[in-house]
Amino acid sequence: MNKERISFALIGGKRGEHIEDLILEIEKSGNLATHINIKDLILISSKEGFDVLYQGKSILEFDVFILRSAFRSLKNEMCIVANFLLKNNKTVIDQVIGENYIAGKMYESYLLSQSGVATPLTMQIFADENKIKISEKINFPIIAKPIVGSKGRGVQKIENQTELNNFVILEEKDKFIFQEYISISYDIRVFVVGNKVLGAMKRFVREDDFRSNASLGSKVEKMELTDSLINLALKSVQAYGYEVAGVDIVNEGGKEYVLEVNNAPQWSAFKRVTGINPADEIIKYAINKYNNK
Numbered sequence: 001m002n003k004e005r006i007s008f009a010l011i012g013g014k015r016g017e018h019i020e021d022l023i024l025e026i027e028k029s030g031n032l033a034t035h036i037n038i039k040d041l042i043l044i045s046s047k048e049g050f051d052v053l054y055q056g057k058s059i060l061e062f063d064v065f066i067l068r069s070a071f072r073s074l075k076n077e078m079c080i081v082a083n084f085l086l087k088n089n090k091t092v093i094d095q096v097i098g099e100n101y102i103a104g105k106m107y108e109s110y111l112l113s114q115s116g117v118a119t120p121l122t123m124q125i126f127a128d129e130n131k132i133k134i135s136e137k138i139n140f141p142i143i144a145k146p147i148v149g150s151k152g153r154g155v156q157k158i159e160n161q162t163e164l165n166n167f168v169i170l171e172e173k174d175k176f177i178f179q180e181y182i183s184i185s186y187d188i189r190v191f192v193v194g195n196k197v198l199g200a201m202k203r204f205v206r207e208d209d210f211r212s213n214a215s216l217g218s219k220v221e222k223m224e225l226t227d228s229l230i231n232l233a234l235k236s237v238q239a240y241g242y243e244v245a246g247v248d249i250v251n252e253g254g255k256e257y258v259l260e261v262n263n264a265p266q267w268s269a270f271k272r273v274t275g276i277n278p279a280d281e282i283i284k285y286a287i288n289k290y291n292n293k
Contacts, residue, residue, distance in 0.1 A: 006031040006290055008283075009059060011038055011081070012068025017268060021279035022066065029283055034062065038074055041081065052081055064091040064290050066282070068264045075103040075148065091290040093282070094263050096241035104147040105177050108240065108261060115239035117232070118257045120180035131168040134178045135161055143179040144171075157181065182252050187259065188223060190233040190247040191270055193281040197230045199274040220269045228256060236261050244282055246270075 008026050010019055015035045026033035042053040052059045059065075065085055067078060082098025092098055109122045123134055124147075134142065144167060146154040158164050158178075186204040190197060204219040233247040236258050246265030250257050267278040 006064055006287065007062045008033045008064045008066065008286070009036050009054075009062040010034070010066050010068060011036045011041075011078070012264070013037060018266060018279070019068065021267075021271075021277070022283065025277075025279045025283040029287060031287070038078060038081075041077075043077065043080065050084060052084055059085070060088055060090070062090070064093075064286050066093050066286060067097055079103075089293070091286065091293060093286055093289070094241075094243045096243075097263075099241070105145055105260070106147060109177070111239045112236060112258055112261070115235060117236050117239060118255065120182055120257055120259065122177050122179045124174070124177050125168075126174045128168055131164060135164060138178060138180050140164075141181045143181050144176045145179060147175050147177060182250050182257065182259075184250050184252065188229065188249040188251075189265075189270065190225075190229055190249060191265065191267065191276070191278055192233055192237045192242075192245045192247060193278065194243055194285045195234065196281065196285075197225060197233055198278060198281055199270070199276045200225050200229055201270055201273050203269075220273050222273045232256055232258065243285070244278075 008022075008031060010022055010033065012019065012035075014037065019035050023033040023035065036054055036059070040054060041059070044051050044053065059081075065082075067082060079097055079101055082092050082095075082101075084098075085092050086095065086098040106122070106124045109119055112119045120143075121138055123137060125131065125134065140158065140160055142158045142164065144156045144158055156167070158167055184205060186202045188200055189203055190200045192198065200223040201220050202223045204221075206218050229249065232249060236247050237245045240261050240263070242261065242263045244264060246262045246267075248259040248262070250259055271277055
């Protein structure tokens with residue numbers, strides 16, 4: 001008797017390299033894969049109930065849902081979809097998106113601090129007059145990051161009080177966090193799937209920039225895992241409840257700090273320098289989760 005095939009829905013943005021990697025691994029496993037751009041979904045709420053449609057049919061026809069990150073403008077809607085799927089006993093990765101999830105870097109910093117993970121000093125303000133409080137607590141230069149964002153987009157380095165004053169006036173300050181700057185030559189990206197640390201790579205800061213994102217063209221190289229990196233990465237991921245994550249770690253004066261924990265991380269550079277294929281691990285994890293529901 002033929003084994004019943006599992007139908008996967010990969011929900012995110014445009015179909016790119018990472019979606020292609022996942023589709024390849026799903027098909028290699030003998031299962032079915034469909035890519036869904038979240039903008040092609042229709043959400044319906046009525047007296048008959050709630051549903052999410054894709055091409056005129058309920059997405060409940062799929063078995064396993066992998067949520068990718070390209071939903072910055074529709075983050076609340078992605079949470080609704082994920083919650084709907086969980087309530088209908090579907091396998092969702094990352095499941096936490098459909099639970100008590102709040103998208104934003106201040107919330108992420110809060111979770112890490114509550115778990116005892118060392119992070120750079122981070123602040124958020126809502127009123128112009130509180131801008132002086134930032135420089136009272138954080139020495140210049142100061143890093144300003146959008147509350148929601150990835151790949152280093154919108155991150156700015158503020159050198160002095162005049163620049164800070166102008167930034168607060170010109171930008172929507174409540175949509176940014178302000179963070180202590182840690183001077184480094186590289187950071188470390190650790191890739192985690194489930195409770196398994198796959199590997200790590202160094203991402204070197206560019207000479208013409210202060211950021212180390214591989215997507216911005218930074219040089220990368222494989223790094224050997226240490227017990228300290230493994231334990232810190234797992235502790236950080238568990239604080240968030242993520243199932244697939246990239247943990248960004250820096251070392252200053254012998255002390256390790258977690259800068260961010262990114263769900264649905266990219267892996268092009270990681271795969272190239274480590275020889276490890278995260279898509280393979282993600283699909284194996286998803287199939288195991290589905291079979292053990």
